[in-house]
Amino acid sequence: MKHAFLAVIALIVIAWLGSLVGLDYLFGVIFPYVAFAIFLGGFIYRVANWAKSPVPFRIPTTSGQGKSLDWVKQDKLDCPVTFWQTVGRMLLEVFAFRSLFKNTKAEMHDGPKLVYGSSKWLWLFGLAFHYCFLIIVVRHLRLFLNPVPAFIGKIEFFDGLFQIGVPVLYQTDLIFVGAVTFLFLRRVLVPQVRYISFAADYFPLFLIFAIAATGILMRYFIRVDIVSIKQLTVGLATFSPAISGDIGSLFYIHIFLVSALLAYFPFSKLMHLGGVFLSPTRNLANNNRMVRHVNPWNDPNIKPHSYADYEDEFRQFMADADIPLEKELPPEPEPEPEPEAEETEKPAEPAAEEASGETPAEKE
Amino acid sequence: MADTKVEQMSVNVVKEPSMMTGAIPRKDWMDIPVTFKPGNYCYPAKKSIVEYLDKGLPGLFGEPREWTVESDDWKLPENWVEIILQGMRERLDKFRSFKVFMDICVRCGACADKCHFFLGTGDPKNMPVLRAELLRSIYRGNFTKAGKILGSIARGREMTFEVLKEWFMYFYQCTECRRCSVFCPYGIDTAEITMMARELLHLVGVGTNWILEPAANSNRTGNHLGLQPHTFKQNAEFLLDDIEEVTGVKLNSLTFNRKGAEVLFVIPSADVFAEPGIFTFMGYLLIFEHIGLDYTISTYSSEGGNFGSFTNNELMKKLNGKMYAEAKRLGVKWILGGECGHMWRVVHQYMETMNGPPDNLEVPVSPITGTVFENAAAAKMVHISEFTADLIMHNKLKIDKSRNDHRIVTFHDSCNPSRGMGMLEEPRYILQNVCNNFYEMPENTIREQTFCCGSGTGLNTGEIMDLRMRGGLPRANAVKHVEDKHGVNMLSCICAIDRATLLALMEYWNPNVGVCGISELVGNALIMDGEKERDQDLRFEELLGAGQAGESGNNEEGE
Numbered sequence: 001m002k003h004a005f006l007a008v009i010a011l012i013v014i015a016w017l018g019s020l021v022g023l024d025y026l027f028g029v030i031f032p033y034v035a036f037a038i039f040l041g042g043f044i045y046r047v048a049n050w051a052k053s054p055v056p057f058r059i060p061t062t063s064g065q066g067k068s069l070d071w072v073k074q075d076k077l078d079c080p081v082t083f084w085q086t087v088g089r090m091l092l093e094v095f096a097f098r099s100l101f102k103n104t105k106a107e108m109h110d111g112p113k114l115v116y117g118s119s120k121w122l123w124l125f126g127l128a129f130h131y132c133f134l135i136i137v138v139r140h141l142r143l144f145l146n147p148v149p150a151f152i153g154k155i156e157f158f159d160g161l162f163q164i165g166v167p168v169l170y171q172t173d174l175i176f177v178g179a180v181t182f183l184f185l186r187r188v189l190v191p192q193v194r195y196i197s198f199a200a201d202y203f204p205l206f207l208i209f210a211i212a213a214t215g216i217l218m219r220y221f222i223r224v225d226i227v228s229i230k231q232l233t234v235g236l237a238t239f240s241p242a243i244s245g246d247i248g249s250l251f252y253i254h255i256f257l258v259s260a261l262l263a264y265f266p267f268s269k270l271m272h273l274g275g276v277f278l279s280p281t282r283n284l285a286n287n288n289r290m291v292r293h294v295n296p297w298n299d300p301n302i303k304p305h306s307y308a309d310y311e312d313e314f315r316q317f318m319a320d321a322d323i324p325l326e327k328e329l330p331p332e333p334e335p336e337p338e339p340e341a342e343e344t345e346k347p348a349e350p351a352a353e354e355a356s357g358e359t360p361a362e363k364e
Numbered sequence: 365m366a367d368t369k370v371e372q373m374s375v376n377v378v379k380e381p382s383m384m385t386g387a388i389p390r391k392d393w394m395d396i397p398v399t400f401k402p403g404n405y406c407y408p409a410k411k412s413i414v415e416y417l418d419k420g421l422p423g424l425f426g427e428p429r430e431w432t433v434e435s436d437d438w439k440l441p442e443n444w445v446e447i448i449l450q451g452m453r454e455r456l457d458k459f460r461s462f463k464v465f466m467d468i469c470v471r472c473g474a475c476a477d478k479c480h481f482f483l484g485t486g487d488p489k490n491m492p493v494l495r496a497e498l499l500r501s502i503y504r505g506n507f508t509k510a511g512k513i514l515g516s517i518a519r520g521r522e523m524t525f526e527v528l529k530e531w532f533m534y535f536y537q538c539t540e541c542r543r544c545s546v547f548c549p550y551g552i553d554t555a556e557i558t559m560m561a562r563e564l565l566h567l568v569g570v571g572t573n574w575i576l577e578p579a580a581n582s583n584r585t586g587n588h589l590g591l592q593p594h595t596f597k598q599n600a601e602f603l604l605d606d607i608e609e610v611t612g613v614k615l616n617s618l619t620f621n622r623k624g625a626e627v628l629f630v631i632p633s634a635d636v637f638a639e640p641g642i643f644t645f646m647g648y649l650l651i652f653e654h655i656g657l658d659y660t661i662s663t664y665s666s667e668g669g670n671f672g673s674f675t676n677n678e679l680m681k682k683l684n685g686k687m688y689a690e691a692k693r694l695g696v697k698w699i700l701g702g703e704c705g706h707m708w709r710v711v712h713q714y715m716e717t718m719n720g721p722p723d724n725l726e727v728p729v730s731p732i733t734g735t736v737f738e739n740a741a742a743a744k745m746v747h748i749s750e751f752t753a754d755l756i757m758h759n760k761l762k763i764d765k766s767r768n769d770h771r772i773v774t775f776h777d778s779c780n781p782s783r784g785m786g787m788l789e790e791p792r793y794i795l796q797n798v799c800n801n802f803y804e805m806p807e808n809t810i811r812e813q814t815f816c817c818g819s820g821t822g823l824n825t826g827e828i829m830d831l832r833m834r835g836g837l838p839r840a841n842a843v844k845h846v847e848d849k850h851g852v853n854m855l856s857c858i859c860a861i862d863r864a865t866l867l868a869l870m871e872y873w874n875p876n877v878g879v880c881g882i883s884e885l886v887g888n889a890l891i892m893d894g895e896k897e898r899d900q901d902l903r904f905e906e907l908l909g910a911g912q913a914g915e916s917g918n919n920e921e922g923e
Contacts, residue, residue, distance in 0.1 A: 003517050050467070053460040056677075059713055059784075061545040061553060063812040066786020068739045068750050071757060072793070078812070079786040093549070099474075100549040104808055106477040106838075108384045112377045114483060114841045116808035122472060126549075191388045193473035196493050198519045200510075201471050267510060272550055275468030280461045281551035286786050289743035293717045297458055302678055304685030305420065305583045307693055310664050313584075314593050321594035323663060324621050326693075 001188075004202035008210050008257075015256035019249040027252045028232055029241040035259035042266025047274045056295040058288050061281040063099075067290075079286050086285045093282055097127055122186065129179035132172040133208075135159060136215075139170070143230055144237040165220070173216055180209045200269055207261055214254040224248040366829035367403055370872055373833060382486020384477075393488055394501070394521060398529040403830050405433045406536055406572035406823070413576045414569065420583060421678050425576070426569020433532070436525075444568040445523045449506055451564045456507065461556045466503045468550050469496060475544035475554070480816050481537045484834030489534050492544035492554040498530055499561050532570055535561040537831065539820035540674075540706075541779035546812050558821075563676040571675065575822035579671035582683050586666040587633030593620075593663035599636040600645070600661065607646050610904065612896030615653045618661070621694065625660035626731060628691050631702035632669045632860030635881075641863045643902045644703055644881030650890050651752060651883065655732045655760055659700065665690035668707035669860060673714075674822040681718040684710055687745070692722035698737075699725070699745040703881045705859030706820065708747060708787075709780035716743040733758040747781075749790040749858055752886060756797045762891040767898060768799035770908040771854040771885065774846045775804070776839065776866065777814035778859035788812070791858050791882050798889040803850040809842035819865035832865065833872050840873035847874055855879050 018027045064075025077098075080086040092098040105119035138155060142148045160168035184205045187197050218224050228245040235241035265271070277283065311318065311326055319329050368376065381387030389396060414428035431439045441447065456463045475492040477483060482490040489495060497519065504511030504520035511520025521527065540555035565571065578588030585592055591599065597620050608614045619625065631648070635641040652659055665686040672679030691699050701711055725744040728737040735754045737746045755761050775795055781787040788811050795802045809815050818836030846852040855866055855877050866879045888901045899907055 046467075050460060050464050053457055053463045055460045056458060057714055057717055059461065059553070059556070061542055061551055061783055062786035063546050063783070064786060065788045066739070068737075068787070068790060069735065069754055069757070072753070072789045075786075093551075097549055099547055099551065100472075102547055102813075103474050104478075104547075104813075106384075106483055108378055108483070108486075110378055112374050112837065112841065114838055116806070122474060126472070190473065191386070192383060192476045192488070192491060193471070195383070195388060195393065195488055196471045196473060196476075196491065196497065199514075199517050200519065267508075269468065269470045272468040272470050275464050276550045278460065278464050279468075279551040280464075281545055281553045281556075288713050288716060289711075289740045289745065290738065292720070292742050295717050298718065299678070299681075302421070302681050302685070304682055304689050307664050307689060310584075310586065317592055317594040318621075318663070321597050323593055323597060324623065 001197075001199070001202045004199045004206055007199075007203055008206040011207070011257055011260050012210060012253050015253040016249050018256070019252035024243050024247070024252070027256050028243050028247070029236065031259045032236060032255060035262040039262040039265050042263075043271075043274060046266050046271055047278070050275065050278050054296045055280050055284070056297060058284050058293040059280055060284045060286045062286050066286050081285050081287045081290070083285065086283065090277070090283055094276060097123055100126060121182075125179045125182040125186075128175050129183060132176035132179060135172045136170075136176060139172075143233040146230075146234050167219060169220070173212070173219075177209070177212050177216070180205060180212065184209070204261070204264070204268065204270055207257060207264070211254065211257045211261065214250055214257065218250050218254060222248075222250055224251050366833045366872060368830050368833075370833075373830075373872075377484065377486075377834065377837060380486070383488050383491075384483060384486030387486075389488060393494060393497075394516065394519075396489075397526055398533045400434045400529070400533070402434075403828060405533065405828065406574055406825055407827055408433055409571045409573045409576040413573065413580050414571070416580045417576060417583075417679070420682060423567075424563075424676055424678055425566050425571060429569065431569075438525075438528075438570065440525075440528075440568055440570075444528075447568050448502075448523055448528075448564050451567045452503065452507070452560075455560055455563065456503075459556070459560070461553065462560050465496065465552045465557060466500055466507075469493060469500070469552055470550075472549065474547045474549065475552075478544045478547050479538075479554075480541070480543070480818055480838045481539075481831075481835045484818070484837040485537075485831070487537075489530070490537055492538075492548075492552075495534050495538055495554055496552065496557045498527070498534055499557055502527060528565075528568075528570070531561050531565060535565065536572065536823065537835070539779070539816045539818070539823060539835070541816035541820060542783040543779070543813065543815065546783060559677075562674065566675050572822065572825070574825035575671055575674045578822075579675060579679055579683065582667045582669075582671055586662070586664045586686070588667050588669055588671055589633050589637055591633065591637065591666070593666075596620075596633070596636060596663045596666050603636070603642055603646050604649070606642075606902070606904075607649065610900050610902055611650070611892050611898060613653070613892045613894055615649055617653045617657065617659070618649055620660065621662055621664065622660035623694050625694060626658040626697050627660075628665070628687075628694055628696040628699045629659045629661050629702070630665055630668045630687055630699060630707075631661070632704035632707055633667045634669075634860045634864060635702060638864065640867065640878070640880050640884065640903075641860055643884040643887070644863065645883075646902045647881065647883030647885070647887030648702060648748065650887040650892065651755070651761070654762070654890050654892060655755060657731065660694065660696070662690045662694065668701055668704045668711075670707060670710045671822060673706055673710050677714075677718075680710060680714065684715050685719045687711075687715070688719050688722050688725075691744075692724055695724055697724075697726045698728035698740075700728075700748060700751060701745055702748050703858040703860065703883060705778035705780040705861055707780075707860075709784040711743065711745055712785040715745070730754055732760050747785075747787060747790070748883060749787065749794060752883070753790040753793045756794060761886070763798055763886075763889045764891050764898075765798060765800050765889055766909075767888045767901065767907055768885050769801065770901070770905070771799055771880075772801040772803070772850060772852045773799050773854045773856050773885065774843060774850075774852045775802070775810070775882075776817070776843075776855055776857040776862060777810050777812075778857055778862050779814060779816050779820060781858055782812055782814050787858075791856075794882050794886060795856065798885045801850075803846050803852055805842040805846050809838065815839040815842065817859075817862045817865040817869060819868075820861055824861055824865050829868075833869065836865070836869040837873070839866070840869050843870070843877055844874050847877055853877055856882055856885060858882055 064078030067074045067081040100123040104116045159170045510518040538558040545553035581590035635645040672683040815838040
């Protein structure tokens, strides 16, 4: 946590110093471009890299009744069998965090007695966090597009529906900060989660919190030169960036943190954004017995211990037990009655008793 | 039986300092070394077993040798670190699941308390997320820039002997049950991660005897118990006498390795070997006799269970290949499979891809009902519960439910049929039709949220009993709930490992609850042609109100 916190502080200080010594162009133009390029290139590289590895086996985690007999009701979304059912499962996963919605919390009581309670807070705040983030990003398109598309105005209108304060308070800002705070507090306060967390978990939270905080400061408290900002951002979007006027350090801190997030994104756990689409336990249909799934590296040379070898080893026993044979027994007068029994490959002592692993009392 | 008495264990799991009881380790998990002591590890594979397996699949099981787990010298090959890292590199290129799952975990912790081993031990390294981090930290340290540069700040680390010990400990405290995967927002499946880790461990010759010896047996004798063909046949036929004694009917339909049969029936071999599986086997035979199914059982492919699937995909494929090979040799039309969990994970999700069906197999059609099993159109293999449910649905079984009235039944969804297959309703439909007293366990412990028996994936071995009883606690606890509430005295399941392990688990936690397969209950309820008045069940236990249960009064489904 310490490292992650210091890293974000360092980013803030760097941007602040940069703006003080007049590196406006570096922080306002070059870093954003570089960061965006890293984000795009990195994201594509990571997804392509995952996609390069094949999916040898079809391994969906079935979370409901599969398709079997006609009269057995299939759970189409938790155990999809067709392409479109699978799309449905993925949409629910991506847009509604369906698996997380199932979350429970286990407690151990005297007895012993295990109790499982519903636990939907993580789902709720996780969903709030992601949707607010999305809406905020979309709202920011206002800065990059000229003229501003009508839908952005609509989003802003609904986001500020309660008309609190001037400028109007966006609910998403509030919820977003609340959700980030929740995710952070949960990570620190829930012992299990705290124990598994490390810098890569705290850093994005601190970074995103700092981005939100600087953004909110700019909008509600410390006004910056919005006209100059828009000039710069539209310039960025049209590849003709220009900086005019003194925009203010806060803006440079904000945009530098965003640049850091973009550049960091492809190399971090934030890639779950791309990865969730490639998760073989979710994006495959449960139609394994219906439709062949091909493993590109399937090794045809791996063959079972052949029946011929098996019969060679046990022919005498099989004959004695009236089990049908492929080949006749060798003629009787041979000196050794079971000539092939011993010479075949054979593990020493394949004792049934040992193999079952149970104490004798547990067996028949 | 477990070393710790149940009274003591009941206190331990609630009071001892663990993450389940609110105690948090002061040390970082990377700094907590693994200590092996008797009872917390499985015995290593015997040299002769590894030698045997190495002949079939060279290089995948490491150097055959005798070694001891508690020793600090595992007699690893000189370049074992290189072998592990090279093995990881290869598997990252072969399995997208592995690569994606290494990268995208956000450590949200939703999986943490979903693992039965975590719930039973409170050991932080049994949280699925941390189990994965054991491997992920090596991935980061060796295959990612951040991990290479930042080292432990980025939670990357070097592959050391301590890490190897950690892997051996905790990837053998995972039963690949996939419960965590249901709750993961990205579908990260610890079963995949454990499979990868075990493949890597085997590469350097770190494997357990309880997995590798049954695997070797399956390869050579056809079944994991090492029963040779004549013994296998004798065991099975011995049960015909029991059936005759209970029902008065002498079955004639059981054959072995018979060419030209319509159906090849593959069972988990324990079903001919030990209680209570043998009762399940008797149930199968009664069903087949009842409907006149033209089937045969193979001694060569006498194991449905696949111990290879607990080691690496190569041995899984090699062992599984016998089913199709035998189906081809015998010229059957399709394959029917018995009640077995991980067998069905392999059959449902791997078999068609790995071995593909031979040409002579046809899309399975029930010769009794005419039902076409479209869901098995490619793999040509049908689950006995699908088959039986279809028979009941079409009123093809004459059933006297009251013969199971002495059983108050609950149903344990086995991990693999529920989360690796989606088979939830068929067994329930059967149960509802063959017994009058059926009660579900609490909803967070059944269906896709079912809890493992605690001993799957080759952990069903005597030397780790305490661990197994802890891992099975969530399941046992849910059974206890319905035992207290409804008087449940029978835990039914469709898995052979369950039938062995739940038995031990019930003896320990809920000694008044028995364990049975679904087909046993079907067998009890079946009204056979020419049967005598039934006053005992397949276990020779008295029926409730024996002598009064007549055909006319209780026959629900008869034609």
